[in-house]
Amino acid sequence: MDAVISTDALTKRYGRARGIENVDLVVQKGDIFGFIGPNGAGKSTLIRTLLGLIRPSGGSAQVFGLDILKHKKEILRRIGYMPSEASYYPRMRVKDVLRLSAHLRRMDCSKEAQRLCDWFDLDMNRQVSALSFGNRKKVSIVAALQHNPTLLILDEPTSGLDPLIQRAFWDLVTQRNNEGTTIFLSSHVLSEVQHHCRHAAIIREGRIVVSDAVESLSRTTARRVTLRGVQELPTLPPGVLETHHSQNEVGVLYSGDMKALMNSLQKVPFTDITITEPELEEIFFHFYEKAGART
Amino acid sequence: MTIFRREMRSSLRSVLLWGLSISAVVVIIMGLFPRVERRANLFTQMLSGLELLTMALGIDKLEYATPMGFYGMEAGNIISLGGALFAGITGISLLAKEEGRHTSEFLMSHPVSRFWVVTQKLMALVLQIVLLNLIFFGFAFVAFSLVARPINMQELLNLHLAMTMMMLQIGCMMFGISALLRRESPALGIGIPLMFYFFNVLLNLNTELKFLRYVTPHYYAEAGKIIGGSIPWHFVQVGGLTALVFLLVGYIRYLTKDLAI
Numbered sequence: 001m002d003a004v005i006s007t008d009a010l011t012k013r014y015g016r017a018r019g020i021e022n023v024d025l026v027v028q029k030g031d032i033f034g035f036i037g038p039n040g041a042g043k044s045t046l047i048r049t050l051l052g053l054i055r056p057s058g059g060s061a062q063v064f065g066l067d068i069l070k071h072k073k074e075i076l077r078r079i080g081y082m083p084s085e086a087s088y089y090p091r092m093r094v095k096d097v098l099r100l101s102a103h104l105r106r107m108d109c110s111k112e113a114q115r116l117c118d119w120f121d122l123d124m125n126r127q128v129s130a131l132s133f134g135n136r137k138k139v140s141i142v143a144a145l146q147h148n149p150t151l152l153i154l155d156e157p158t159s160g161l162d163p164l165i166q167r168a169f170w171d172l173v174t175q176r177n178n179e180g181t182t183i184f185l186s187s188h189v190l191s192e193v194q195h196h197c198r199h200a201a202i203i204r205e206g207r208i209v210v211s212d213a214v215e216s217l218s219r220t221t222a223r224r225v226t227l228r229g230v231q232e233l234p235t236l237p238p239g240v241l242e243t244h245h246s247q248n249e250v251g252v253l254y255s256g257d258m259k260a261l262m263n264s265l266q267k268v269p270f271t272d273i274t275i276t277e278p279e280l281e282e283i284f285f286h287f288y289e290k291a292g293a294r295t
Numbered sequence: 296m297t298i299f300r301r302e303m304r305s306s307l308r309s310v311l312l313w314g315l316s317i318s319a320v321v322v323i324i325m326g327l328f329p330r331v332e333r334r335a336n337l338f339t340q341m342l343s344g345l346e347l348l349t350m351a352l353g354i355d356k357l358e359y360a361t362p363m364g365f366y367g368m369e370a371g372n373i374i375s376l377g378g379a380l381f382a383g384i385t386g387i388s389l390l391a392k393e394e395g396r397h398t399s400e401f402l403m404s405h406p407v408s409r410f411w412v413v414t415q416k417l418m419a420l421v422l423q424i425v426l427l428n429l430i431f432f433g434f435a436f437v438a439f440s441l442v443a444r445p446i447n448m449q450e451l452l453n454l455h456l457a458m459t460m461m462m463l464q465i466g467c468m469m470f471g472i473s474a475l476l477r478r479e480s481p482a483l484g485i486g487i488p489l490m491f492y493f494f495n496v497l498l499n500l501n502t503e504l505k506f507l508r509y510v511t512p513h514y515y516a517e518a519g520k521i522i523g524g525s526i527p528w529h530f531v532q533v534g535g536l537t538a539l540v541f542l543l544v545g546y547i548r549y550l551t552k553d554l555a556i
Contacts, residue, residue, distance in 0.1 A: 103297040104406070
């Protein structure tokens, strides 16, 4: 596979403030890549650096094999970008915004724009200033998709969208991905990354903590072990990553030797036990806390 | 030329509003000329008592009782000041408003180079100032037709040409400054042109402040110098160079800056 996005020690600092630090990332052609991190972790900074809106302080980045500083215009021609919060020019209707976006690309996207607006049930004659946050978000989705880009960059795409629109959005993104579009999205909603992305990277305080296939991240050796009918955490062999107590229940995230765990549990008077694969959310927090402990 | 067209479309109403309102004032004032002419002696006598004021406004050398002198005295000042304010406000906002209104993320994520964005916006600024001055020039004919006097075409052309160049200089300087800002600043857009106007007033009152001739573009656009004289081209050239320097700085800054989003 070809890399659509590749960064090498990409760094962006705002004076003394941190943006992103030594980010090495590869997004392959045809992938749906999720970029996970809480607010302020550096997700938008990375995206804006890739788009040339801000200049990197160090390192380099390539999109479609082209340097982001030298070939910005060529790169942007093939990208559809949806910002986390879109602002538009005043006194414009939805169709004016979409036409302006198409004209800036020297294209006529009217048919596709109409199709996408119908898909999202978006009235093209409404003034954008009168639209709700969710509807403005729909406008930016249509603007990002109407020219059939080969790379879609979506910054927190589903925040502010109701569940029905979220479903319509993911159906459309999946359809585009099946047609060959590479998707790079940032999110702090772990479940949507787990359900829709093939690869993911976790960013913490501007640094990539881990980058792997979502399946591999989820297929960790760690297991969520829940014991019911137990009041206190029993003594367990090494490998306990995280624990939680609630009334009559103890849960641990365990990544040690399973046989040793079974042996030690024989002495514990639990009434019920479940051993499951952890959710991506738990893995995220695990990596997050691990990286936090290192710093 | 999408950005140019968009800027023109969104600013046309503003150009018309400024042009028509200032021109209306000019036409009304010129309508008073026949009365001034009938009482020329009284008027001259009255103004001779206001020597300091006429000097400050650079109109002491004008023949008030002639249509051209009266036009230069009244209309010249109103158009100069009004046009300079329009150029200042428009110039300072063209680039900065994209960042201030958070539309730069939408605009710059499209395949347009920053150089081309700046150039198209600059072209829109120049055309807006030229259109505004065409309105002023057109209404000058309306004003002169009211007083039913022949127009000294050369002097009228020179006066309007100099005022247009003055507004272009101010507009370009403000445009260059706009590239340094992260949001619109109407205070600068109004303050700097006003400062230039008052620099010229000071210059007229105190000849020791000669260096201000190179600072304020109002110096070469003053009716008192042009009517019965000529455009001081040397200062126009200096003004043009100053505008170019501001534009160059603006281009360099905008091409390399991190956009505020």
